[in-house]
Every structure is written in structure tokens, then in C-alpha cells.
Amino acid sequence: xxxxxxxxxxxxxxxxxxxxxxxxxxxxxxxxxxxxxxxxxxxxxxxxxxxxxxxxxxxxxxxxxxxxxxxxxxxxxxxxxxxxxxxxxxxxxxxxxxxxxxxxxxxxxxxxxxxxxxxxxxxxxxxxxxxxxxxxxxxxxxxxxxxxxxxxxxxxxxxxxxxxxxxxxxxxxxxxxxxxxxxxxxxxxxxxxxxxxxxxxxxxxxxxxxxxxxxxxxxxxxxxxxxxxxxxxxxxxxxxxxxxxxxxxxxxxx
Amino acid sequence: xxxxxxxxxxxxxxxxxxxxxxxxxxxxxxxxxxxxxxxxxxxxxxxxxxxxxxxxxxxxxxxxxxxxxxxxxxxxxxxxxxxxxxxxxxxxxxxxxxxxxxxxxxxxxxxxxxxxxxxxxxxxxxxxxxxxxxxxxxxxxxxxxxxxxxxxxxxxxxxxxxxxxxxxxxxxxxxxxxxxxxxxxxxxxxxxxxxxxxxxxxxxxxxxxxxxxxxxxxxxxxxxxxxxxxxxxxxxxxxxxxxxxxxxxxxxxxxxxxxxxxxxxxxxxxxxxxxxxxxxxxxxxxxxxxxxxxxxxxxxxxxxxxxxxxx
Numbered sequence: 106x107x108x109x110x111x112x113x114x115x116x117x118x119x120x121x122x123x124x125x126x127x128x129x130x131x132x133x134x135x136x137x138x139x140x141x142x143x144x145x146x147x148x149x150x151x152x153x154x155x156x157x158x159x160x161x162x163x164x165x166x167x168x169x170x171x172x173x174x175x176x177x178x179x180x181x182x183x184x185x186x187x188x189x190x191x192x193x194x195x196x197x198x199x200x201x202x203x204x205x206x207x208x209x210x211x212x213x214x215x216x217x218x219x220x221x222x223x224x225x226x227x228x229x230x231x232x233x234x235x236x237x238x239x240x241x242x243x244x245x246x247x248x249x250x251x252x253x254x255x256x257x258x259x260x261x262x263x264x265x266x267x268x269x270x271x272x273x274x275x276x277x278x279x280x281x282x283x284x285x286x287x288x289x290x291x292x293x294x295x296x297x298x299x300x301x302x303x304x305x306x307x308x309x310x311x312x313x314x315x316x317x318x319x320x321x322x323x324x325x326x327x328x329x330x331x332x333x334x335x336x337x338x339x340x341x342x343x344x345x346x347x348x349x350x351x352x353x354x355x356x357x358x359x
Numbered sequence: 360x361x362x363x364x365x366x367x368x369x370x371x372x373x374x375x376x377x378x379x380x381x382x383x384x385x386x387x388x389x390x391x392x393x394x395x396x397x398x399x400x401x402x403x404x405x406x407x408x409x410x411x412x413x414x415x416x417x418x419x420x421x422x423x424x425x426x427x428x429x430x431x432x433x434x435x436x437x438x439x440x441x442x443x444x445x446x447x448x449x450x451x452x453x454x455x456x457x458x459x460x461x462x463x464x465x466x467x468x469x470x471x472x473x474x475x476x477x478x479x480x481x482x483x484x485x486x487x488x489x490x491x492x493x494x495x496x497x498x499x500x501x502x503x504x505x506x507x508x509x510x511x512x513x514x515x516x517x518x519x520x521x522x523x524x525x526x527x528x529x530x531x532x533x534x535x536x537x538x539x540x541x542x543x544x545x546x547x548x549x550x551x552x553x554x555x556x557x558x559x560x561x562x563x564x565x566x567x568x569x570x571x572x573x574x575x576x577x578x579x580x581x582x583x584x585x586x587x588x589x590x591x592x593x594x595x596x597x598x599x600x601x602x603x604x605x606x607x608x609x610x611x612x613x614x615x616x617x618x619x620x621x622x623x624x625x626x627x628x629x630x631x632x633x634x635x636x637x638x639x640x641x642x643x644x645x646x647x648x649x650x651x652x653x654x655x656x657x658x659x660x661x662x663x664x665x666x667x668x669x670x
Contacts, residue, residue, distance in 0.1 A: 183556075197546065210540065
């Protein structure tokens, strides 16, 4: 593998006396699909929050695309190319489907206040380009027909999809999905699996998937890392992980 | 909207100018109320950018108005001997004073906003409330600004034209800002700060921007107010005055510019109509507000919001 896209080097975070994540190493290559699993409270979401800049590691380093990311805020990391979805859907509730995506497109534009106030040709061209970009994305994910509906009025599955579209609108190199299958029925899960694979191929990006649902993770991930009590206890292909006695003891086995 | 917005702004200013040409024949009392309406509109619409669109809760808008009003009035009072009110210099001085008042208020807004906008909801309300009171006390004790008596003899420069034009500019600026891809960031911050941050939107930056722009227009409104009433007293800018504007924003429907304008007009004119009831006036006024909030908590003029997909 050439230079990894994301590299966690001995990352540790302590909250008071509790070590939530201890000395975790994790590497994700460009266009790789990696799963992060572990029982409840294993520190999966904490790792997520460390990668996206919500928390700063107590020790250890995170590098993204060759750049150290500690001290960067979430919105700065988005600019670098890390996008995420949330475990409990967090759409902009009072904005339309179109505007939810539009707000995210803004990150790579430098059209600011002056443009919006002057409303000249540059503004009109810029807004037309944004509209085209947003509609293309919405059409790819079959959400085009809902463009003017309020985001919160969409059915659950579509809200999940819209959240992914919104994340993709920031043109990420790495997409983090936090339990995307939560609350989905088997049909929706099957669709989601297809969708994640499609995103990876179509946009040529890396995906880190935190998921409870073993079927989803085992089905699509090329590599899986297993966390337990904040420590990485195993890593490998789905088949390897499934056979690992430590994993069976911590997570799969009864 | 596009260039239509600019045409609309131009039209509003022309209408304000033409109306103002006939203002000499208007009843002076109604003319005064009309100017009050313009000033209230500026205050409410600019506060709506902060409290409505961006979802922060500022209780210090009257404080920014005071900063703008006192600094602008100080400027015209100092220089009025060399620029008599009726001359071209006098009008130029007034325009400079308005911008000066807006700028000092905006700078104050930046100074207050940077540290306090990390706070959320109730906490921010308390901080801005405290700030408003500090401003009032500072003017009350400052000899430069006339201490407790305030400033008097401010030249009467605010005409219907100025009040209406600045109101039109305020509406234009707020509407154009919000109805752009850039401006969706304000509403995104309002809806969910964490998600906004994950989408590359800096919540602090947007909040401070809203705060500074809001403060700027409050400052200009203060300058208009000073040159309309001709007397400025620190007492006039207490907490209750901030509440007046907050009520306009809530009544009009948070984040609905058109509703907030109607509410600003209504709540400025209504107390005047109720003057006939003398001592019951404020009771009736308060009861009306309570009734409206019970019947239409989403705001009097908050109709089904049409999604703005084209700008």
C-alpha cells in the first residue's frame, strides 16, 4: 500500500481517570472500505469523534493525507476531506432537501458575503453551478423529486440517504458512516449495503464504517478492526476476524 | 431573486424619496410615527438575523442601538457648528454620523460576540443582557456623553426618506444574505451546530458575522433615532427596549423577514392607537401580546414556509 490516507498512531484519550481509547493504531488507504466494530461502549464512536476533530487525543497522533490533524476543528477537517454522518440522524430540519445539500457544498467555495449582497454575474453563475452540482448528487441517489420538501418530512430511509448525500457534497476523500444501518429493516439494510459499495466505487473514496450489524459489516468491508474496552483486539479480513478467538469471546461468542 | 432584489431596493428608495418630498404636508405626529416605524423595522429585521435565522438569543440589541446613537450624536454635535443642519455639509455629516454609529456598534458587537458566542441559548441571553446594562451605565456616567441627562439639542436630520431607505437597505441585506448558498450556513447553524460543523461550516464564524451585521444596523438605527428625537437619554436603552424588539421578532415568526416587518409596524403603531385609553394602554398592549402568543406561538405571520430553492 502506498501512503495511507488516514493513520492513527497510538491514539489515546482519557476522560478523567477513564481511558476511553487506549493506544489504538488504525490505517485506512485511499479507496479502502474498513469496518470498525466492537461491543457497546467499546469506544467506536469515540474513535470517530477523534478522527473528526470533536475530541483531541490525550496522546498519539492522527495524520490525514500526510497532515497532522490534531488541533484542527471539525469544520477544518471537512475542508481537508473528512466527511461524516451521525448515529442519530442530524439533518438541518428547517431546510429543504435541496438546501441541506446546498449548505454542505459551500465548504469549497469562496463566494462570501460580498457576492451574496452584490448579486452580480459572478453570484448568479456561482449559484447556478451549485444548483447543478446539488441536483446531480440528488439525482444519483434518487432524491431529486423531493428537492423542495422539508428534510424532516422524508421517510427514515431517505433521511439516512440524504445525510450521506450531504456528506458527499463536501467532496470527501474519506467518508465516515456512524451506524448507518441502525433502525433499518432487512430490505433497507440490503439496499444500504449496495449503496455503500456504490459510493466507494463511484466517488473513489475511502469509507470507514462503524456498525453493530454484523451482516452489513462482514458483507462489504475489506478489512475489519475490532475494539473492546477502548483497545484494538483484532484486525483483518472478515474471515480472519470471524475466526479470531479474542473477537468471539468479546463480541460474537456467548 | 438575483438582480430583481437590487431593482426592488432601488424602487423602495425611490418611493421613500418621493413620499418624503411631500412630507412637509403630512401631519407631524403621523410623520413622527412613520419614522418610528422605519427605525423599529431596522431594529427588528437586524435582530431577526441573530435571533431568528442564526438561532442565537441576544437580549442586548438596545445596547448596540445606544452605542450607535450616542457616538453618532456626539459626532454631529461636535461638528454641527461648521456644518449647519440644512446645508449639504450638514446632510453629508449626518450620513457619516450614521455610518460611524453603525461601525462603532459593529465593533462593539465583535468585542462582545467573540467571547460570548461560544455560549448557547440561555447563557448567551444572560451575557447579552449584562452587556446591554453595562453600555447603559457607561453612557450614564460618561461626561462626554452628557452623563445621566444624556445628549440634547441634536440636530433634527432624520427624515422619512432616511428612515425608510435605511429600513429598505436592512431588509435587502438580511434577505440577500440568507437567500444565498453562503447564507444557508446561518440556518444550518440554527438547526444543528454539530452537524453544521461537520459540513465545513464554522458555527462561531457565522454567529459572529450575524452578530456584527445585526449590531451595525442597530447602530445605524440608533443614529436615526438620535437625530429624530433630538434627545438621547441612557435610560431609554434599558433592558425593556431590547425586549420590545425581541417581541417583534417572536411575534413576526423567528426567521421570517416579512412577518417580522409586519410585527415591527404593528407593535410600533399599536401603542400609539391605544394612547386614547391612557393608563390602560400598556395593559391592553401586554394582553394582546399574551393572546397572540397563546393563539399563534409559531408567530403571527409564520405561514407555511416555502422552500427557497432558487436564489
